[in-house]
Amino acid sequence: MNNKFNFNVREQRNLTMLVDFYELTMGNGYFDKGLKDKIAYFDMFFRRVPDSGGYCIVAGVEQLLEYLNNLKFTDDDIDYLKSKNTFSEEFLQYLRDFKFTCDVWAVPEGNPVFPNEPLVTVRGPVIQAQFIETMILLTVNHQTLIATKANRICRAAGDRPVMEFGSRRAQGYDGAIYGARAAIIGGCSSTACTISDKMFNIPAIGTMAHSWVQLFDTEYESFKSWAELYPDNCVLLIDTYNVIKSGIPNAIKVFDEILKPMGKRPNGIRIDSGDITYLTKHCRQMLDEAGYEDCKIVISNSLDEHIIRDVLEQGACIDSFGVGERLITAKSEPVFGGVYKLVAIENNSEIIPKIKISENDEKITNPGFKKIIRIFDKTSHKALADLIVLNNEKLDESKPLTIFDPVHTWKRKKLKNYYAKELQVQLFKKGKCVYDCPSVLEIKEFSKNEINKLWSEVLRFENPHSYYVDLSENLWALKQSLLHKYTKSYELQD
Amino acid sequence: MNNKFNFNVREQRNLTMLVDFYELTMGNGYFDKGLKDKIAYFDMFFRRVPDSGGYCIVAGVEQLLEYLNNLKFTDDDIDYLKSKNTFSEEFLQYLRDFKFTCDVWAVPEGNPVFPNEPLVTVRGPVIQAQFIETMILLTVNHQTLIATKANRICRAAGDRPVMEFGSRRAQGYDGAIYGARAAIIGGCSSTACTISDKMFNIPAIGTMAHSWVQLFDTEYESFKSWAELYPDNCVLLIDTYNVIKSGIPNAIKVFDEILKPMGKRPNGIRIDSGDITYLTKHCRQMLDEAGYEDCKIVISNSLDEHIIRDVLEQGACIDSFGVGERLITAKSEPVFGGVYKLVAIENNSEIIPKIKISENDEKITNPGFKKIIRIFDKTSHKALADLIVLNNEKLDESKPLTIFDPVHTWKRKKLKNYYAKELQVQLFKKGKCVYDCPSVLEIKEFSKNEINKLWSEVLRFENPHSYYVDLSENLWALKQSLLHKYTKSYELQD
Numbered sequence: 001m002n003n004k005f006n007f008n009v010r011e012q013r014n015l016t017m018l019v020d021f022y023e024l025t026m027g028n029g030y031f032d033k034g035l036k037d038k039i040a041y042f043d044m045f046f047r048r049v050p051d052s053g054g055y056c057i058v059a060g061v062e063q064l065l066e067y068l069n070n071l072k073f074t075d076d077d078i079d080y081l082k083s084k085n086t087f088s089e090e091f092l093q094y095l096r097d098f099k100f101t102c103d104v105w106a107v108p109e110g111n112p113v114f115p116n117e118p119l120v121t122v123r124g125p126v127i128q129a130q131f132i133e134t135m136i137l138l139t140v141n142h143q144t145l146i147a148t149k150a151n152r153i154c155r156a157a158g159d160r161p162v163m164e165f166g167s168r169r170a171q172g173y174d175g176a177i178y179g180a181r182a183a184i185i186g187g188c189s190s191t192a193c194t195i196s197d198k199m200f201n202i203p204a205i206g207t208m209a210h211s212w213v214q215l216f217d218t219e220y221e222s223f224k225s226w227a228e229l230y231p232d233n234c235v236l237l238i239d240t241y242n243v244i245k246s247g248i249p250n251a252i253k254v255f256d257e258i259l260k261p262m263g264k265r266p267n268g269i270r271i272d273s274g275d276i277t278y279l280t281k282h283c284r285q286m287l288d289e290a291g292y293e294d295c296k297i298v299i300s301n302s303l304d305e306h307i308i309r310d311v312l313e314q315g316a317c318i319d320s321f322g323v324g325e326r327l328i329t330a331k332s333e334p335v336f337g338g339v340y341k342l343v344a345i346e347n348n349s350e351i352i353p354k355i356k357i358s359e360n361d362e363k364i365t366n367p368g369f370k371k372i373i374r375i376f377d378k379t380s381h382k383a384l385a386d387l388i389v390l391n392n393e394k395l396d397e398s399k400p401l402t403i404f405d406p407v408h409t410w411k412r413k414k415l416k417n418y419y420a421k422e423l424q425v426q427l428f429k430k431g432k433c434v435y436d437c438p439s440v441l442e443i444k445e446f447s448k449n450e451i452n453k454l455w456s457e458v459l460r461f462e463n464p465h466s467y468y469v470d471l472s473e474n475l476w477a478l479k480q481s482l483l484h485k486y487t488k489s490y491e492l493q494d
Numbered sequence: 495m496n497n498k499f500n501f502n503v504r505e506q507r508n509l510t511m512l513v514d515f516y517e518l519t520m521g522n523g524y525f526d527k528g529l530k531d532k533i534a535y536f537d538m539f540f541r542r543v544p545d546s547g548g549y550c551i552v553a554g555v556e557q558l559l560e561y562l563n564n565l566k567f568t569d570d571d572i573d574y575l576k577s578k579n580t581f582s583e584e585f586l587q588y589l590r591d592f593k594f595t596c597d598v599w600a601v602p603e604g605n606p607v608f609p610n611e612p613l614v615t616v617r618g619p620v621i622q623a624q625f626i627e628t629m630i631l632l633t634v635n636h637q638t639l640i641a642t643k644a645n646r647i648c649r650a651a652g653d654r655p656v657m658e659f660g661s662r663r664a665q666g667y668d669g670a671i672y673g674a675r676a677a678i679i680g681g682c683s684s685t686a687c688t689i690s691d692k693m694f695n696i697p698a699i700g701t702m703a704h705s706w707v708q709l710f711d712t713e714y715e716s717f718k719s720w721a722e723l724y725p726d727n728c729v730l731l732i733d734t735y736n737v738i739k740s741g742i743p744n745a746i747k748v749f750d751e752i753l754k755p756m757g758k759r760p761n762g763i764r765i766d767s768g769d770i771t772y773l774t775k776h777c778r779q780m781l782d783e784a785g786y787e788d789c790k791i792v793i794s795n796s797l798d799e800h801i802i803r804d805v806l807e808q809g810a811c812i813d814s815f816g817v818g819e820r821l822i823t824a825k826s827e828p829v830f831g832g833v834y835k836l837v838a839i840e841n842n843s844e845i846i847p848k849i850k851i852s853e854n855d856e857k858i859t860n861p862g863f864k865k866i867i868r869i870f871d872k873t874s875h876k877a878l879a880d881l882i883v884l885n886n887e888k889l890d891e892s893k894p895l896t897i898f899d900p901v902h903t904w905k906r907k908k909l910k911n912y913y914a915k916e917l918q919v920q921l922f923k924k925g926k927c928v929y930d931c932p933s934v935l936e937i938k939e940f941s942k943n944e945i946n947k948l949w950s951e952v953l954r955f956e957n958p959h960s961y962y963v964d965l966s967e968n969l970w971a972l973k974q975s976l977l978h979k980y981t982k983s984y985e986l987q988d
Contacts, residue, residue: 013507015667015689017688017689017692018661018667018670018671018687018688018689019688019689020659020661020662020686020687020688020700021686021687021688021691021698021699021700022686022700022701022702022703023700023703024688024700025700025701025702025724026702026703026705026706028723029702029706029719029720029723029724030709032723033719033723035709038709040705040709042705076692077692080691080692084698086727126705126709130703130705133662133703134661134662137662137663138661138662138663138664138666138667138670141662141663142664142665142666142669145665146665165514167512167514167628167632168514168627168628168631168632168635168832168834169631169632169635169829169830169831170632170636170665170666171636171639171640171664171665171666171668171669171673171823171824171828172632172636172664172665172666172667172668172669172670172671172672172673173509173512173632173666173668174665174666174667174668174669175636175665175666175668175669176512176632176666177512177666178666179665179666192514192515192516193512193514193515194511194512194513194514194515194518195509195511195512195513197515197574198511198570198571198574204515204578205515206514206515206516206517206518206519207516207519208516208519208520208523209516209517209520209624209627210835210836210850211520211534211536211620211624211835211836212520212523214836214848214850215524215529215532215534215620215836215839215848225523225527226523229522229523229526229527230519230523230580233580240850240851241851241980242851242853273852273853273854273857274853325829325831326829329665329823329828329829330665330828331828331829334665334823334824334825334828335663335819335820335823335825336663337663337819338662340662341704341705342704342705342708342709345709354708354709356704356708356734357734357735357736358767359736359767359768360767363767486735
């Protein structure tokens with residue numbers, strides 16, 4: 001129902017100039033060399049899952065779509081670029097008249113994805129397809145990083161809700177705003193970030209800070225005032241002075257004196273410091289003895305998936321978690337290393353695959369215009385493998401499918417009784433948006449379902465099973481031929 | 495000269511709703527309890543320097559000022575808040591008519607600062623002073639984190655310029671935009687982020703990506719085209735295929751064939767992968783032998799302060815560094831833990847100091863309305879110590895000053911021949927902005943000078959000397975008396 005509030009906030013920002021300067025010097029170069037309309041194909045993909053996890057959750061597609069829809073150089077932008085004395089007048093005129101005409105495909109948000117899969121594929125005039133590199137990477141890298149981290153934390157918490165509390169420690173305003181969005185996609189139940197609720201219709205919640213308690217002469221008075229004000233949703237922060245000696249007795253007193261006569265039950269108590277296991281066990285006991293078995297215990301003190309698993313294993317009595325800085329910055333591994341690589345060009349409508357060589361084997365790219373196919377078992381509906389194939393390849397699902405490891409090619413596996421699903425969807429057709437983004441809460445639900453289709457071995461925190469991401473015979477052969485060709489050209493030089 | 499481009503970009507964004515929801519539930523509470531105009535004092539401070547460094551560089555004050563200047567709830571905001579069914583109609587009317595009336599002080603950007611020092615102090619009606627918590631923390635935490643990290647990296651690079659290249663891996667758009675700003679404050683020479691140049695008049699630069707090279711049939715042709723286009727600023731990326739066998743020979747060939755006949759000298763070559771020490775030594779030798787002793791070597795491959803120190807010690811031949819993901823996310827420690835705590839209230843114009851107790855000694859706050867005094871040696875002009883004092887305290891610089899460790903109080907030091915400087919300046923007087931922000935390049939210059947006033951022992955990377963941040967006698971005594979008072983109140987309960 002909040003959707004009516006979204007429009008203003010989201011339409012006003014034009015991020016066209018958020019671009020690495022070299023995209024512009026190259027753009028000027030493509031223009032000058034008559035190459036601007038050369039058709040190029042780029043893939044955005046990543047090489048490894050953060051925190052040695054088994055999969056990532058892709059996120060940020062909606063913002064990518066908004067960015068591409070809003071691409072436009074203002075007079076101000078052109079004046080600024082002119083002042084750099086780097087660009088030709090003709091190129092600046094081209095930017096003034098800029099019109100986005102690319103095709104764009106992406107894996108919809110919430111999908112579990114794996115290394116080397118093209119999350120975004122762009123086809124179009126190289127001057128355009130190159131220009132949008134910075135924002136594609138920035139947008140998808142950031143939200144995928146946070147959704148993936150949130151998903152780890154939420155899995156550790158099991159059925160207990162996880163609230164995103166990190167705005168104050170986020171890396172910049174959008175780190176908070178879109179970080180909260182990605183956290184919900186990853187599985188969080190709510191956020192403290194109000195503007196994200198307004199923009200994305202995701203539930204924002206909050207109660208009190210220590211300063212509320214400090215402002216009153218006594219902790220008891222501060223609790224009393226709060227209970228009078230919010231009898232239907234009374235959560236008290238009990239660690240301003242001393243949890244056991246002061247906080248919990250005062251809370252129980254207020255529940256008894258204020259809520260009980262009103263016929264209301266307390267919602268919860270929150271603890272933000274100290275030994276979680278010890279304190280929650282004591283609090284649970286004291287609450288139960290006072291007749292408040294239904295009063296929830298909320299914890300929020302520099303948590304992450306490891307601490308959550310630890311304290312739950314130790315028998316801590318916790319009903320929900322507020323997770324801040326370690327989620328909103330993905331502290332344990334705060335960089336998502338997505339890259340954007342040229343994989344093909346067109347010469348007279350013929351697709352010419354391109355490869356990026358590297359002495360580091362992992363950095364060699366998969367050439368050509370490709371798509372991803374996910375193979376599911378017909379009986380269990382579990383995902384068996386992903387196959388990266390050339391875009392024009394078709395899979396005959398009625399026949400057995402043999403997949404093989406792209407490095408150790410003798411490792412082969414025959415799949416029967418399967419069905420296949422293409423992962424990418426088209427976002428833009430010749431520059432026109434053709435995709436309707438689902439709501440964030442729909443994406444969250446979708447994501448949960450898709451993750452449930454992974455075997456539990458892939459979900460494991462420690463040393464998860466490496467999900468199969470193989471290449472089709474055709475793609476594998478193409479890659480080998482390009483590698484041999486380049487090796488040969490060096491041999492000739494030696 | 496670019497300042498004329500800034501205005502539009504910076505004025506359009508109203509971040510009023512970027513606020514933790516609990517600031518609003520508390521605001522509603524202060525309003526309901528008749529406490530909204532109660533005068534409160536809050537300090538923003540941090541507890542430890544990231545990466546075990548000796549100091550931080552404060553940044554973000556200009557954005558804090560813009561935020562406070564733009565505070566305003568739109569009709570949309572109010573409609574949204576109403577839909578939450580949490581706030582009284584009177585409180586919503588108060589927000590509709592919201593007018594900021596606080597006093598705000600801050601340490602100007604670029605200053606080296608230390609744990610427990612109030613970087614920002616707010617005095618005003620508690621409902622307002624509380625509301626701005628989220629944005630004060632978010633703004634100053636983020637930019638201080640990045641400026642501090644950039645400063646470490648730039649110190650490792652010594653006189654060699656460091657370029658900020660991290661936009662694509664930043665945590666959200668503002669992570670890139672304001673991260674670039676903070677990186678310049680910390681000492682970077684330039685950024686790849688175009689919009690940051692436009693907004694803050696900081697130099698944006700860039701050359702080519704691997705895709706430029708890949709688009710041509712041969713590396714040689716791609717270099718030739720570039721040199722023809724940018725003969726005055728020709729930097730070639732030489733690692734698309736093979737640096738030694740292909741990249742550097744092709745670059746030299748193009749310098750000879752294209753630039754030399756035009757009477758131009760090459761600007762540089764860039765290497766983005768591989769063994770930096772080995773490759774740069776080889777490239778230097780080949781360039782020198784070809785007569786291009788002045789051609790610079792630029793390196794850009796997952797760098798940070800440790801790798802930069804290492805390769806320079808190994809004799810790598812590098813003229814400048816492009817630093818990306820490890821700077822823009824402060825990867826080694828991506829959270830800056832600034833906090834915002836109630837330190838006093840006023841009762842009938844009398845200041846009543848407040849303290850936050852914790853079983854963790856470091857988390858106990860310094861109570862009262864305070865300021866920071868930095869003590870300099872009159873002869874060397876080096877900074878000797880900082881003193882946190884009550885706001886009404888005056889220092890008689892003609893008399894010796896005895897400072898003492900606030901925990902081990904027997905550790906005392908007598909200072910003579912010194913002068914003192916107050917660090918905080920006033921940003922807002924009763925809600926009116928009274929501070930003119932310097933430009934980013936001015937802040938960068940100022941910061942360099944202030945860091946030069948620290949002893950080299952404080953600048954050390956490993957185990958730096960802990961700079962003295964002591965409390966005045968009065969403040970120390972006040973803190974002790976509040977601690978004893980609270981301890982006593984628990985004893986009575988036992």
